[in-house]
Amino acid sequence: MRSAETPTRPLRRDAERNRDRIVEAARTAIASEGIDVSVEEIARRAGVGVATLYRRFPTKEELIDAVLEDALGEICDAAEEALELEDAWAGFTSFLERVFELHVRNRGIKDVVTDDQHGHRRLDAARAELRPLIAEIIVRAQSQGTLRADFTKEDVPMIFWTGGRVAELTCSVAPELWRRYLGLLLDGLRADAATPLAHPPLTNEQLERVRRPGAR
Amino acid sequence: MRSAETPTRPLRRDAERNRDRIVEAARTAIASEGIDVSVEEIARRAGVGVATLYRRFPTKEELIDAVLEDALGEICDAAEEALELEDAWAGFTSFLERVFELHVRNRGIKDVVTDDQHGHRRLDAARAELRPLIAEIIVRAQSQGTLRADFTKEDVPMIFWTGGRVAELTCSVAPELWRRYLGLLLDGLRADAATPLAHPPLTNEQLERVRRPGAR
DNA sequence: ATGTAAACGGAGTGCCCCCTCCGCTTTCTG
DNA sequence: CAGAAAGCGGAGGGGGCACTCCGTTTACAT
Numbered sequence: 001m002r003s004a005e006t007p008t009r010p011l012r013r014d015a016e017r018n019r020d021r022i023v024e025a026a027r028t029a030i031a032s033e034g035i036d037v038s039v040e041e042i043a044r045r046a047g048v049g050v051a052t053l054y055r056r057f058p059t060k061e062e063l064i065d066a067v068l069e070d071a072l073g074e075i076c077d078a079a080e081e082a083l084e085l086e087d088a089w090a091g092f093t094s095f096l097e098r099v100f101e102l103h104v105r106n107r108g109i110k111d112v113v114t115d116d117q118h119g120h121r122r123l124d125a126a127r128a129e130l131r132p133l134i135a136e137i138i139v140r141a142q143s144q145g146t147l148r149a150d151f152t153k154e155d156v157p158m159i160f161w162t163g164g165r166v167a168e169l170t171c172s173v174a175p176e177l178w179r180r181y182l183g184l185l186l187d188g189l190r191a192d193a194a195t196p197l198a199h200p201p202l203t204n205e206q207l208e209r210v211r212r213p214g215a216r
Numbered sequence: 217m218r219s220a221e222t223p224t225r226p227l228r229r230d231a232e233r234n235r236d237r238i239v240e241a242a243r244t245a246i247a248s249e250g251i252d253v254s255v256e257e258i259a260r261r262a263g264v265g266v267a268t269l270y271r272r273f274p275t276k277e278e279l280i281d282a283v284l285e286d287a288l289g290e291i292c293d294a295a296e297e298a299l300e301l302e303d304a305w306a307g308f309t310s311f312l313e314r315v316f317e318l319h320v321r322n323r324g325i326k327d328v329v330t331d332d333q334h335g336h337r338r339l340d341a342a343r344a345e346l347r348p349l350i351a352e353i354i355v356r357a358q359s360q361g362t363l364r365a366d367f368t369k370e371d372v373p374m375i376f377w378t379g380g381r382v383a384e385l386t387c388s389v390a391p392e393l394w395r396r397y398l399g400l401l402l403d404g405l406r407a408d409a410a411t412p413l414a415h416p417p418l419t420n421e422q423l424e425r426v427r428r429p430g431a432r
Numbered sequence: 433a434t435g436t437a438a439a440c441g442g443a444g445t446g447c448c449c450c451c452t453c454c455g456c457t458t459t460c461t462g
Numbered sequence: 463c464a465g466a467a468a469g470c471g472g473a474g475g476g477g478g479c480a481c482t483c484c485g486t487t488t489a490c491a492t
Contacts, residue, residue: 003361006315007218009468011468011469012459012460012468012469013458013459013460013468014458014459014468014469014470015459015468015469015470018469018470020290038448038449038450039449039450039451040448040449041449042297043471048470048471049461049470049471049472050451050452050470050471051451051452051453051454051469051470051471052469052470052471053471054450054451054452055468055470057437058451059450060451061451065226086300104461105376114365148403151400153397155400157399158382158393158396161378161381161382161385162377162378162379162381162382162397163378165377165381166374166377166378169377170418170422170426172425173418173425173426174415174418174420174422174426176414176415177374177415177418178372179413179414179415180371180413180414180415180416181374181378181408182414182416183411183412183413183414184367184371184401184405184413184417185400185401185404186404186411187364187403187404187405187411188400188401188402188403188404188405188409189400189403189404190409191406192409193403193404193406193409194403195402195403196399196401197395197396197399197400198392198395198396198398198399199392199393199395199396201395201400202386202389202390206386206390206479209388209389210282210385210390227438228437228438228439228488228489229489229490230438230439230440230488230489231474231489234439234440253443254478254479254480255480255481256478256479256480256481258455259441264440264441264480265440265441265442265445266441266480266482267439267440267441267481267482267483268440268441268443268485270437270480270481270482271438271439271440274481275480275481276480276481294461333452374436433492434491434492435490435492436489436491437487437488437489437490437491438474438487438489438490439471439487439488439489440485440486440487440488441484441485441487442477442483442484443477443482443483443484444474444481444482444483445480445481445482445483446479446480446481446482447478447479447480447481448464448475448477448478449476449478450473450475450476450477451474451475451476452473452474452475452476453472453473453474453475454471454472454473455470455471456467456471456473457468457469457470457471457481458467458468458470459466459467459469460465460466460467460468461464461465461466461467461491462463462464462465
């Protein structure tokens with residue numbers, strides 16, 4: 001799952017240690033200050049100079065990728081565990097809950113799932129791993145008749161965007177408010193609450209374009 | 217509703233005209249590029265120098281206030297018209313729809329309703345005007361038995377935050393996708409879909425703190 | 433018409449941020 | 463243990479931004 005190791009000589013011991021410190025510092029810095037933390041701040045937290053950081057990660061985005069890759073991994077774990085629950089609706093809701101808990105613990109996460117700006121090769125790979133899991137969570141709940149039939153996997157990002165926004169805005173004031181929001185939304189996602197929707201879901205291409213505003 | 221006119225001499229004719237141009241340019245600039253447009257860009261669109269802009273608005277935030285005040289006014293209009301509909305549920309939904317339409321037309325709006333960073337005196341006044349209207353929209357729909365009883369006016373910002381995020385992210389790709397999101401959410405807001413919620417709504421103080429992260 | 437205060441514009445200032453350069457230090461190899 | 467290569471940090475380049483200074487121009491009152 002991790003990036004292919006090129007057969008170059010391994011890092012020197014101090015470099016290895018610093019690399020770990022940098023990623024860890026970036027994780028906590030992003031978690032507490034959001035994706036806009038300055039590179040200086042991350043380096044300061046890691047106890048290294050900026051040049052050291054830049055030797056390991058040629059650009060700030062690459063560093064962020066490394067952090068967010070782990071976060072996506074956690075989401076994958078949540079999806080896998082959701083599929084182990086017998087009650088598909090419980091699996092569906094537990095998956096969403098786990099993701100939102102992650103959001104609160106790590107403010108930066110929303111920028112993984114949303115802005116795909118920082119979507120490089122490895123992130124794409126993790127996302128590819130996640131996609132079929134999500135599809136399975138959905139069809140399972142639909143075939144058990146609990147999740148509304150017109151809900152699609154392309155609707156999931158929409159839920160992450162919105163719930164993530166609640167979590168992000170309120171995490172310092174009412175860190176669990178997202179549970180209220182999710183409750184309201186889930187009541188609308190149950191099969192027996194369904195009313196025809198006015199608009200179709202995004203297509204995959206549209207989703208790509210939302211995620212990469214820059215891409216031509 | 218406008219700010220009190222201090223009894224100073226009125227603006228010279230050219231100054232008055234430029235002021236209008238600046239506000240209008242700021243409106244369209246923010247609508248198309250978001251709240252992060254540079255002051256230079258706004259001045260360029262208005263056909264004036266930056267110094268002219270700064271003479272009229274001592275800070276970028278003051279200028280943004282002037283723009284957003286109008287936007288809030290439009291939201292008030294939407295609320296008033298919603299109250300004229302006989303069917304309270306239709307009023308409730310039409311209010312939300314109008315606000316989201318505004319979001320799409322003017323990307324900047326989300327930053328009024330959300331970040332209260334730019335919340336100065338006049339904005340506060342407009343907000344105070346809006347609050348009772350929203351309360352009335354809600355209790356009316358609840359007393360008609362269509363809106364779930366545990367929904368409160370403090371939940372409305374949450375809807376704006378979330379729907380605004382959908383509108384903002386997808387406005388260039390699927391400008392009406394928010395209708396799908398709103399459909400899902402409304403299905404969860406109907407009284408007969410209601411299931412007990414896991415978390416209470418925000419209190420007013422919490423709402424204030426969400427809006428003014430900076431305020432001590 | 434004309435004096436004057438108000439208004440104008442664009443060059444300039446200071447700040448912050450991403451990133452690089454380069455002389456010094458540490459680790460690894462034989 | 464010694465030489466070489468890899469790693470290190472901090473000063474500084476370059477760019478973008480909000481905002482200001484000041485010599486010139488414009489509108490208005492008499």
